[in-house]
Amino acid sequence: MSVPTSVSPPLLVSVAVMTVMFSGLVSVAESAIGVNWGTISFHKLKPSTVVDLLKDNKIQKVKLFEADPLVLRALMGSGIQVMVGIPNEMLAALSSSPAAADLWVRQNVSAYVGKGGADIRFIAVGNEPFLTSYNGQFQSYVIPAMANLQQSLVRANLAGYIKLVVPCNADAYEGNVPSQGAFRPELTQIMTQLVSFLNSNGSPFVVNIYPFLSLYGNSEFPQDYAFFEGTTHPVIDGANTYTNAFDGNYDTLIAALSKMGYGQMPIVIGEVGWPTDGAVGANLTAAEVFNQGLIKHVLSNKGTPLRPAVPPMDVYLFSLLDEGAKSTLPGNFERHWGIFSFDGQAKYALDLGLGNKKLKNAKNVQYLPARWCIANPNRDLSEVANHMKIACNVADCTTLNYGGSCNAIGAKGNVSYAFNSYYQLQMQNEKSCNFDGLGMVTFLDPSVGDCRFLVGVTDTSASFRPYQRWVVGCIMMLWQVWAFRV
Secondary structure: OOOOOOOOOOOOOOEEEEEEOOOOOEEEEEEEEEEEEOOOOOOOOOHHHHHHHHHHOOOOEEEEOOOOHHHHHHHOOOOOEEEEEEOHHHHHHHHHOHHHHHHHHHHHHHOOOOOOOOEEEEEEEOOOOOOHHHOOOOHHHHHHHHHHHHHHHHHOOOOOOOEEEOOEEHHHEEOOOHHHOEEOHHHHHHHHHHHHHHHHOOOOEEEEOOHHHHHHOOOOOOHHHHOOOOOOOOEEEOOEEEOOHHHHHHHHHHHHHHHOOOOOOOEEEEEEOOOOOOEOOEOHHHHHHHHHHHHHHHHOOOEEOOEEOOOOOEEEEOOOEOOOOOOOOOOHHHHOOOOEOOOOOEOOOOOOOOOOOOOOOOOOOOEOOOOEEEEOOOOOOOOOHHHHHHHHHHOOOHHHOOOOOOOOOHHHHHHHHHHHHHHHHOOOOHHHHOHHHOEEEEOOOOOEOOEOOOOOEOOOOOOOOHHHHHHHHHHHHHHHHHHHHO
């Protein structure tokens, strides 16, 4: 999921499906349900711990938002198939310089593939670069960047194995009913170029679909239409009836592709999911019902009215872990999409069709000591507002807001939650629980009901922030290209 600021936003269930390929011939392909692994978090697990979590859950596909060296090294030898992402902010450099594309491929792909290496299958060129709110900022860079990267893969003898894709937001197309689906008028030319490129190189179309956002952004959106349990508000489109938003959105894309002559192009769902906190309707029950319904729907091989018996090639759940440092511009729910909490603990008993019946938790997680920072009950808290503001400007307090799991714990509870979030972020530094004497350390867990007061993890190996990584990556890439030319 993309927003105007830096935002990051697979569990494998293999089924043999008949996928219509670009040539019009039908062949058997492996379909899978996967997960996105985002890393914009204050409390990061060791990449090796996350890879073990994926393997314990028999996960064989994962989608990354950037080429994090620590993550790619951890994935080497795991047998997990990888889609590695390139941030939108790097597209300008890659579009203008074949040498920059060569360097990116060499440093972020060639360095990790091969026998015993990472099984990189896709490179995501940007993340929702045509998003309406970007106002065309990245639009002109996409096709030239893909062309340069494709030639770089050819030169590296990887083009036959690794495919380029562009994850698109569902706002790239529109239609009052699915059969009227068409790409936004201002995107017609570039989408024609994009699908032609994808078709020529054997790549699928990748789209992100979020029924939750449709429900969240529209008070008149029928709630039951967002799920897969049936609806009293079906969408009637000629002879076709749609009972869930996912199928309706998916077929709107099918119709848009058909109008361009690519109605049989394979489709991958790059992101789909439901948050568990941070907004009304974002809770554990709704997330479990949606994700379980989605998995059951995909595994049924039922397909959609416009593509019956042909489910998407792959479906990547968004997401694997909560990311507590993400931008909250779209909403406080942005930090709570994980099917696992930040520390790799399953939030609910999701059956992925793998025989486990429920998710398995991360093992050997290294926590800080079991202690928390709370409001001192013996102090007057009338002057606490500024301290709370400071704590929540740095740490994650999104669960305290309306619709959040900690919204009803009372004023003193709110103070304690804010203090503790800051205290854990500071690795339980003693001074970080002072707050001019208003805070105190306790060894009794102050969690209340569904409101969990977290204890941080000790890992700091991945503390290099994603924003810093791509900035440094761009600088190094451009410097090396410049030095090479000189």
